[in-house]
Amino acid sequence: MTLRVPPSRIRGNRMFTHMLRREKLRLDKGQSSRFEHGNAAFLKRLKASWQDYRYEFDVRIIQPGLSRAAITEEGLHLLAGVETYLLETRAMKLRVLGSA
Numbered sequence: 001m002t003l004r005v006p007p008s009r010i011r012g013n014r015m016f017t018h019m020l021r022r023e024k025l026r027l028d029k030g031q032s033s034r035f036e037h038g039n040a041a042f043l044k045r046l047k048a049s050w051q052d053y054r055y056e057f058d059v060r061i062i063q064p065g066l067s068r069a070a071i072t073e074e075g076l077h078l079l080a081g082v083e084t085y086l087l088e089t090r091a092m093k094l095r096v097l098g099s100a
Helices: 007-028 040-048 073-090
Strands: 058-063 093-098
Touching: 007 040, 058 073, 073 093
Parallel strands: 058 093
Antiparallel strands: none
């Protein structure tokens, strides 16, 4: 019998492991935490029960100087390519946040 685990379940565990490892590396270097809300202890509690939740992943590009009115056609093609890649390979949505 083979147990199949949905990709979203695998990604959840890997995401928590990755975030905790990166946070530890930052703190070991004497840098400040990247958590704006919560902390590593809270993330560890989430990781311990990650199977109880359903996760949806997306990618967000935050570019304060970006404007809908000023973006070039080349820029739109680039974003469209990124969006298509994310949807087809990872089933992830793309969100772009700009200043206008």
